[in-house]
Amino acid sequence: MSAIVKVDRLEKTYADGFQALSSVSLDIAHGEVLALLGPNGAGKTTLISTICGLVQPTGGSVHVDGHDIAADYRQARALIGLVPQEITLEPFDKVISSVRFSRGLFGKPRDEAHIERTLRQLSLWDKRNSRIKELSGGMKRRVLIAKALAHEPRILFLDEPTAGVDVELRRGMWDTVAGLKADGVTIILTTHYIEEAEAIADRVGVINKGRILLVEDKDKLMARMGRKQLRIELHEPLTALPEGLSGHDLELVDDGAALVYTYDTAGPRTGITRLLSDLAAAGIVLRDIQTSQSSLEDIFVGLVQEEDAA
Amino acid sequence: MTGPNWRGIGAIYRFEMSRFFRTLLQSFVSPVISTSLYFVVFGAAIGSRIEQVEGVSYGAFIVPGLVMLTVMTQSITNASFGIYFPKFIGTIYELLSAPVNFLEIVLGYVGAAATKALFIGTVIMVTASMFVEMQVMHPFAMVAFLMLTCVSFALFGFIIGIWAENFEQLQLVPLLIVTPLVFLGGSFYSISMLPPAWQTVTMFNPVVYLISGFRWSFYGVADVPIGLSLLAIGLFLGLCMAAVWWIFRSGWRLRP
Numbered sequence: 001m002s003a004i005v006k007v008d009r010l011e012k013t014y015a016d017g018f019q020a021l022s023s024v025s026l027d028i029a030h031g032e033v034l035a036l037l038g039p040n041g042a043g044k045t046t047l048i049s050t051i052c053g054l055v056q057p058t059g060g061s062v063h064v065d066g067h068d069i070a071a072d073y074r075q076a077r078a079l080i081g082l083v084p085q086e087i088t089l090e091p092f093d094k095v096i097s098s099v100r101f102s103r104g105l106f107g108k109p110r111d112e113a114h115i116e117r118t119l120r121q122l123s124l125w126d127k128r129n130s131r132i133k134e135l136s137g138g139m140k141r142r143v144l145i146a147k148a149l150a151h152e153p154r155i156l157f158l159d160e161p162t163a164g165v166d167v168e169l170r171r172g173m174w175d176t177v178a179g180l181k182a183d184g185v186t187i188i189l190t191t192h193y194i195e196e197a198e199a200i201a202d203r204v205g206v207i208n209k210g211r212i213l214l215v216e217d218k219d220k221l222m223a224r225m226g227r228k229q230l231r232i233e234l235h236e237p238l239t240a241l242p243e244g245l246s247g248h249d250l251e252l253v254d255d256g257a258a259l260v261y262t263y264d265t266a267g268p269r270t271g272i273t274r275l276l277s278d279l280a281a282a283g284i285v286l287r288d289i290q291t292s293q294s295s296l297e298d299i300f301v302g303l304v305q306e307e308d309a310a
Numbered sequence: 311m312t313g314p315n316w317r318g319i320g321a322i323y324r325f326e327m328s329r330f331f332r333t334l335l336q337s338f339v340s341p342v343i344s345t346s347l348y349f350v351v352f353g354a355a356i357g358s359r360i361e362q363v364e365g366v367s368y369g370a371f372i373v374p375g376l377v378m379l380t381v382m383t384q385s386i387t388n389a390s391f392g393i394y395f396p397k398f399i400g401t402i403y404e405l406l407s408a409p410v411n412f413l414e415i416v417l418g419y420v421g422a423a424a425t426k427a428l429f430i431g432t433v434i435m436v437t438a439s440m441f442v443e444m445q446v447m448h449p450f451a452m453v454a455f456l457m458l459t460c461v462s463f464a465l466f467g468f469i470i471g472i473w474a475e476n477f478e479q480l481q482l483v484p485l486l487i488v489t490p491l492v493f494l495g496g497s498f499y500s501i502s503m504l505p506p507a508w509q510t511v512t513m514f515n516p517v518v519y520l521i522s523g524f525r526w527s528f529y530g531v532a533d534v535p536i537g538l539s540l541l542a543i544g545l546f547l548g549l550c551m552a553a554v555w556w557i558f559r560s561g562w563r564l565r566p
Contacts (some may be wrong), residue, residue, distance in 0.1 A: 014566060052407040056565050074315070074409040082407050088400030092332065104321025105408045147404065 003027035004065055004155060004186050005051065011059030012046055012210075020046040022210040023060070028155075028188060033181055034215075035201035036190045037300055043210040044190035045085060048157045052082045064155065078106060081148035085159040085190075087140045091133035095124055095143055098132060099150045106151035118149050121179065138169045145176065156180060158189040162196060174200050194297035206300055208307045221299065223265065228293050230261040230272065235285035242282040248275050265293070318410040322418025326392050330426050337426065338433060341380055345434045348376055349441040352498060363500050364531040369442035374525040375497025376438065381431040381456065382463045382492060382517070386484050389423035389467030394474050397564075406565060412558030416468065423464035424457070431456055445528065451536075452527035458543050459520055465550035472563050491517045501533040516542055 005028035012021040020043050028034055036044050049055040051062050053073060062069045064076040090098065099115055119125040122142040127135060132143060141161070148156060158177070162170040170193075177187055177200050191197055197204050198218070205215040214221075237256035248271065251260045263270045279286065330337055353369035360368040396402040405415060438444060446452050467484075474480040495517030501509055512518055513534075523539025526532035532539070557564065 054403055054406050054565060056561050074411075077407060077409040080407065082403065084400070084403050086400055088403060090396075090399065090401055092329075097328070101321050101325050102404060104317045104324075105404060105410065107315040107317045107409055109317065 002030055004030045005188070006063040007047075007051065007060070008062070009060040010047070010050060010057055010062060012043075012050055012055060013058045020210050021050065021057075024207075024210070024212050025060075026205065026212060026215060028186060029203075031181065031184055031186055032202045033177060033187045033189070033200055034203045034205060035197035035218075036188065036205045036207055037192065037194065037197055037296075038190070038207035039192065039304060042207045044207055045159055046210075047207065048082070048159050048188070048190060052080055052157060053077055078151070079154045081151065081153035081156045083141075083144045083148045083156070083158045083161060085163060087137065087144065089132045089140055089143060091131070093132050094129055095119070095132060095135070095146075096128040098143065099146050102147040103150035108151045114152065115150065118146050122146050122176065138165060138172075141165065141169075141173075142176075149180075153185070155186045155188070158187065160190055160192075162191065162193065170196070194295065194300055198296045204296065206303050208304050211307075213303050213307055218296070222296065228263055228265050228270075228291055230263065230275075231290050231292070232259040232261065232279070232286055233288040234258060235287045238284070242284070244278055244282045245275075248278065250275075315408075315410050315414050318408060319414045319418045319421075322405075322410075322415065323422050326388075326419060326422030327425065329392075330388075330422070337430065341384075341430045341433050342437050345376060345380070345437045346441070348372070349438065353441055363503070364529070366529045366531065367442065370444055370529070371500075371525075372498050373435070373438045373442065373444055374528050375492075375495075375521050377431050377434050377456070378459065378517075378521050378524055379489075379492045379497050380434055381427045381459055382488060382520075383484055384430050385423055385427040385460050385463035386467035386470065386488060388426050389420055389464040390471035390474065390480055390484075392419045392423055393468055393471035394480050397472070398477075402564070412554065415558075416465070416554055420461060420464040420468055423467060424460035427460040427464065428456065431460070447530045448527040452524070455520070455524045455527055455539075455543070458547065459524070462543060462547040462550055465547065465554060469550060469553050469557065472557055475563075491515055492521075496521050496533055500531075516546060519543065 005026075007024055007026040007028075010021050010024040011019075013019045024043075024047060036047065038044050046055060050057050051064070051069065053069060053076075062076075064079050067076040067079075069076045093101075096115065096119070099119065100110070103111070103115065116125065119128055122145055124139065124142055124146055127139060132140065135143065145158075145161075161177075162173050165173065174196070177189070181187060189196075189201075201218050203215060204218050204221055206213040234257060238252060238259075239256055241250060241252055241259075249262050251262075252258075253260050261272075261275055263272070349369065352372055357368035357372075362368070363371045396405060435444075470480065470483045474482075494512065495515050496512070501512055501518065501522070504512060519534055519539045519542035522533040523536055523543070526536050526539070556562070
């Protein structure tokens with residue numbers, strides 16, 4: 001897949017000396033959904049804002065479909081739609097005129113059919129003549145998306161699209177993203193909801209302290225870093241691990257009432273069969289066993305903690 | 311997209327004008343009422359006791375100054391509010407991420423603010439003509455002066471709107487600087503009526519040149535030569551344009 005957005009060693013240091021982005025390099029492929037995960041203040045919004053032209057970079061470069069965002073800003077920006085994190089709308093404006101304004105601002109000729117399609121897609125058509133101040137929070141957020149889509153961008157940046165949104169609306173937003181992806185729009189979203197990245201992203205990038213820690217295919221990431229645990233409840237508590245079990249990655253927990261075995265799902269062998277036979281040989285009687293898989297959240301927390309410790 | 315983003319300029323212009331039309335009654339009625347009040351107070355009550363100024367009746371003499379006072383204040387207020395409000399509520403992000411350059415943004419905002427001021431200036435002149443007998447000796451010069459003033463003060467207002475970090479600051483410059491300068495700039499009197507020492511001081515007030523030139527286009531009388539008036543407004547316009555150019559180039563208060 002070829003990159004539609006190429007970020008190369010992007011730097012941003014604010015006037016007060018705060019370094020928000022530190023040599024960020026990132027390729028975003030045509031038509032993918034990339035989720036940028038990171039704690040608050042990690043640099044997610046700065047990265048998006050810099051690509052979209054709201055923040056001036058202090059180093060590095062960004063190319064959008066081959067256009068430099070500084071030298072060819074017209075061509076670059078014409079391809080991008082931005083949905084900001086905060087709900088920022090002119091309260092007295094009508095929904096439809098606000099969307100028409102966005103289209104005009106991006107230099108596109110009037111196209112009522114496209115605007116109707118966009119508003120219908122976002123369930124806003126019935127509200128087209130309402131003033132923005134009359135809308136609910138969820139609707140306002142959809143108006144922001146409609147405005148960002150008004151000029152038919154090929155790349156859409158969603159900055160925390162579901163922050164402070166209830167579960168139902170969040171699922172609605174995910175459906176919207178899926179629909180846009182089906183239309184061929186490349187989507188970059190920031191979030192700190194892991195489940196969101198897990199649900200809709202093709203790739204996941206983890207950013208912390210202005211640095212990209214990793215960018216990987218979501219499924220590969222889960223497989224590569226996804227470790228499974230086998231929890232074995234014991235009939236009789238143990239005070240220490242028997243000699244014969246020292247070769248296994250075992251941990252005694254709950255005051256010896258259970259054993260936790262950690263194994264790699266991507267490895268050639270899980271080692272479970274041998275563990276179970278060794279347990280039987282050691283005369284340990286089992287009461288119950290259960291397995292659990294680490295989520296993207298565990299991976300993310302692990303990465304960020306590693307970074308913080310470094 | 312190649313060439314200027316005309317549709318972008320049009321979108322900003324229409325957006326700004328729609329705000330004006332939403333409050334048309336207020337935009338239209340308030341200048342009519344305030345102008346009428348000025349004429350009742352200065353024209354009828356006080357003016358009847360003042361003899362002619364430079365050969366013009368006092369009521370008619372104050373019309374150009376009155377128009378200038380309103381036009382300058384309106385240009386500044388409209389343009390400064392126009393760009394400050396998006397900054398305040400955050401909708402500025404759209405402007406900054408759109409394929410528009412600074413000249414196009416300025417054309418949209420300043421064009422709309424100047425149009426509004428021009429409209430109100432015309433309303434005042436029409437209202438004034440109901441109270442006093444007016445003549446316009448140099449109509450082209452009058453229109454040119456009016457438009458130049460609208461544009462340059464709208465530009466000035468635009469700068470204030472970008473500079474201001476709260477509503478208080480937004481009001482500060484028009485209230486504390488522009489209004490006194492206009493009042494002391496010969497809106498309601500001829501500079502020659504002042505003591506010599508004050509005449510010298512007044513010459514440092516840039517508004518004097520604008521009002522003098524504008525009044526010249528009506529009655530052919532001026533406090534300062536017309537060429538100097540044109541130079542003054544040209545200089546002011548140039549300064550404002552340079553400032554706006556620098557603001558967008560540096561990203562000052564817009565792009566961190």
